[in-house]
Amino acid sequence: MLALRLKAWKTEAVLEEVPEPELPPAGALIRVLGAGACHSDLHLMHDFDQDSLRWGLPFTLGHENAGEIVALGRNGFGLEMGQKVAVYGPWGCGHCRRCAIGEETYCENAARIGAGGGGLGLDGGMASVMAVPDNRLLVPIGDLDPVEAAPLTDAGLTPYHAVKRSLHKLIPGSAAVVIGAGGLGHMAVQILKAVSPAKVVVVDTRSEALAFALNLGADETVMMGADASSHIMEITHGQGAEAVIDLVGADSTISLGMQVARTRGDISLVGLAGGSAPFGFFTTRYEVEMASTYWGTRAELMEVIALARAGLIRSHVQSFKLEEAIGAYRLMREGKLEGRAVITPNL
Ligand SMILES: [Zn+2]
Ligand SMILES: [Zn+2]
Incomplete structure (x- = not known):
């Protein structure tokens, strides 16, 4: 599959072919229907380096994701194949005290994990399929449009x-x-x-x-x-x-x-x-x-999704095909976007 990858610090991301991911044993595979392009991706491409982040390269960008479950590992209670979900972006260890109260942004084991989440040191959503390591990171979105739901996970949260x-x-x-x-x-x-x-x-x-x-x-x-x-x-x-x-x-x-x-x-x-x-x-x-402050908690993502489902907030998006993603980031850098650019890898 085609993926938008960060291959070296202080360079633009590039589109390249990568193998489709395997199903994580306790997680899911998501067919990505929306991957938001975030301003922090510009910092990843242009400002940060190995000394500031200590993450391994390369990885697929996209930390604001929503899509459809196409494979489900164990413990997926309450989730089902074909269900539309948003992906909680900061991936902590899942078992420290911070993670236990849903504050995975402030995971006590973050340094040992060596990545911030999918699209932040690990493969994210700017590809047709994304692996999510644990089902706790999935929040059902009901009948929300996944293209509009994707930015809720960061630009909203x-x-x-x-x-x-x-x-x-x-x-x-x-x-x-x-x-x-x-x-x-x-x-x-x-x-x-x-x-x-x-x-x-x-x-x-x-x-x-x-x-x-x-x-x-x-x-x-x-x-x-x-x-x-x-x-x-x-x-x-x-x-x-x-x-x-x-x-x-x-x-x-x-x-x-x-x-x-x-x-x-x-x-x-x-x-x-x-x-x-x-x-x-x-x-x-x-x-x-x-x-x-950095990002938000898992429970807060549920609250943001609930606000959107109640029609009280709505992300305004401009959608781009995966092939157009680099151009979308250039528009963002020039301040020419209104609302959020969302990449739709499966359109
Ligand atoms: Zn972001
Ligand atoms: Zn943790």
């Missing part, structure tokens, strides 16, 4: 986890700031509107992205720039936001978050741009809590 961290602070009259209106941002806006009464303020550098965010239900948009913080303070009546979700993670966006987080507010740093900002007594309001 990652902001959902960040929102949930601050949900108790997002009371009526509160505000949440989403920085970055791309693949994750377009989901963050809908998630916030679906689960909280907070006023949602979206920040981006691109006017088209801000218009898109308004269409998805954002209450206010702010152009990123020198006066972004004063604009947000005005919108929040001089108080700032209870939650800032930074989906970019550059020096400038982290500073902006620190300027606009309300006293006792939260800043969740999600974006991988690698920026930083100094922290000191006078750099934020009192008792602002800052955390980097």
Whole structure:
């Protein structure tokens, strides 16, 4: 079968023929119906190297996957052949305390596993068939379109986890700031509107992205720039936001978050741009809590799927054939995608 493979660090991925995977004894084979193209794949291709990740090469990209079960190993209780499922992306050991509570993102044995999951050091979904090592990683999607379900596993789950961290602070009259209106941002806006009464303020550098965010239900948009913080303070009546979700993670966006987080507010740093900002007594309001967050839990993926099945959130996708995947990543790199690019290897 044809697969989109990362073969060397600091190069684009390439399409090549690989053998179809074998059925893992306690897992499943999935006929991939949607594999989301994530911005972090661009970091894999262009920024990271062996020293930063220590993963073996080559592997097939695609860590946001949904498809149909075509082979099922043992212990597949409640699952069946032909069933449509989303694949939980971060693959931990499955038995440490973190994994036991579904936080496989923070698996205590991650260093020993030496990979982050399918598409992250192990073969992912940018091929017609994908092997999933354990059935616990499969979440049935019911009648959701797998092409739209695929991005829920990362572009949906990652902001959902960040929102949930601050949900108790997002009371009526509160505000949440989403920085970055791309693949994750377009989901963050809908998630916030679906689960909280907070006023949602979206920040981006691109006017088209801000218009898109308004269409998805954002209450206010702010152009990123020198006066972004004063604009947000005005919108929040001089108080700032209870939650800032930074989906970019550059020096400038982290500073902006620190300027606009309300006293006792939260800043969740999600974006991988690698920026930083100094922290000191006078750099934020009192008792602002800052955390980097990575992806989300297995139970939260079930919640995200439930939100989508209830019609409360929807991923906006542009689909591409596997042969067009490299072009899709180039469009993403140029900021020319609206919503999420999803590769459909079986179309
Ligand atoms: Zn991702
Ligand atoms: Zn674990």
